[in-house]
Amino acid sequence: MADAVKTATRDAYGKALVELGEKNDKILVMDADLSAATKTGMFR
Numbered sequence: 001m002a003d004a005v006k007t008a009t010r011d012a013y014g015k016a017l018v019e020l021g022e023k024n025d026k027i028l029v030m031d032a033d034l035s036a037a038t039k040t041g042m043f044r
Helices: 009-023
Strands: none
Touching: none
């Protein structure tokens, strides 16, 4: 566990969406005005 890197949940969420979007171009993210808070802007 010493090698574990702590990451904010919202950062991990945004990064995971980016990774999924690279694998599947049919993924759509809808977030209203929360893209900054949920880090979904990375998906764009």
